[in-house]
Amino acid sequence: MATDAELTPTGYIQHHLQNLTLSVGEGGFWTLHLDTLITAVIMGLIIVVAFWLGTRKATAGVPGKWQAFVEILLEFVDRQARDTYHGSSKLVTPIAITLFFWILMMNLLKMVPADFIARPLELLGVGYWKPVPTADVNATLGLSISVFFLTLFFALRAKGVGGLSHEFLTAPFGKWMMPFNLLINIVEWVSKPISLAMRLFGNMFGGEIVFLLIWVLGGAGLLGALAGGLFGLGWMLFHILVIPLQAFIFMMLSIVYLSLAEDTH
Template sequence: MAGEALTPTTYIQHHLKNLTAQVGGEGPFWTINVDTFVTAVLMGLLIVFAFWLATRKATAGVPGKWQAFVEIMLEFVDKQARDTYHGTSKLVTPIAITIFFWILMMNLLKMIPADFIAKPLELMGVHYWKPVPTADVNATLGMSISVFFLMIVFALRSKGLGGFTHEFLTAPFGKWMMPFNLILNIVEWVSKPISLAMRLFGNMFGGEIVFLLIWVLGGAGILGMLGGATFGLGWMLFHLLVIPLQAFIFMMLSIVYLSLSEDSH
């Protein structure tokens, strides 16, 4: 869209379009959202690097400010995971830490105005770049499907294949209602990752649209700039709560689902 005059509608559509790549040549097997993939990986590497900095010079005595902050955050997540999960797996806390901090880092990109990322990339010939991975349903579904497979692994580890199959077919109405039990359990298991993904995606995508609308308002003269600045500041302050809250909800629901998958009905 370089060189074209952007209307408010086309401006918003432009910033909501992903940079894609076709995999598979002719008749591509799938389409990859390159911006989502690259940004998600970078945010993951960034949080790993940040934690490495905290541990590189960790001391048992008086910790530095960054080490103290990281320790407080890790202890908070660890406590939440231990209080929620009732099983014996030692993987739950690492899973909770990974989910929370990775989603938090991806959500925080919403605090950067879209043009601050898009304009430099346009100068390098990249005309589409959707900066917030969690505003892409492919990313949130990918994470929730990973949680879904972890639920199956945890259930099999706890109950065994026979116990899991028996419970899936007989709970909650007993063996004589097997078809209804099967349908109910399939709906229950499938709805968990879908709702998990859609909750995070809906909040992040909706928030991104509002940010873009406010940014458009800023281009409508002096009054528009003042209104855009006022609304933008208010929406940004509101999102300082929404961003960590959505990461926390995704993490807590994931741990709840893992705990429930091990419970017997």
């Protein structure tokens, strides 16, 4: 719950950056970020229901406004996936659609002031609630690790265990440099999900801090409120571009990794 320390700007920001957690196992070995998990699931369900409503009465004739809008969105992602991925798998477009729209929905929560979500929950006894899942590194790492295992699956499907092992040991410097090849390939494969996660997390977390700073400025009298409103509007307009862009970059890099996994070096 809120304390007197949170009346200070530092305490206020720290309060809104703290997750609602649940410790599992002996000694709290496994800590779940409940707000991240619950919000991510809710955002995923919202986009599923929204798309279902747009397609449940789909017609080949003149579509309704929502059906047309959903078709435009799906065709856009499908076109990007087809232009980037050069393999034969039919899973790539569904993967791209899931990643892009799920991340987009989670990012969009950044446009809602933190107090609009946290304060009503505090009245219900929930002390902490970090509203943007992608501002939690656990969420972005979860997404990127999923992409990593999909990349591994695509590579094994295309090359087999023997082919992938041979590539790890012989590319890019040939069989006489096996230790160096193995080291380079391990670093390359491990760095992909880490950079994928950190790029999304860094942009969303940094944006969240700036929003909180502007919100704090808005509470510093009339002049602060005017400055906070002006800066807040500018930062919000900037994030109208950042929010879909980060979802798009995550999706496109994931497709590139899946495509590269099937290429033979």
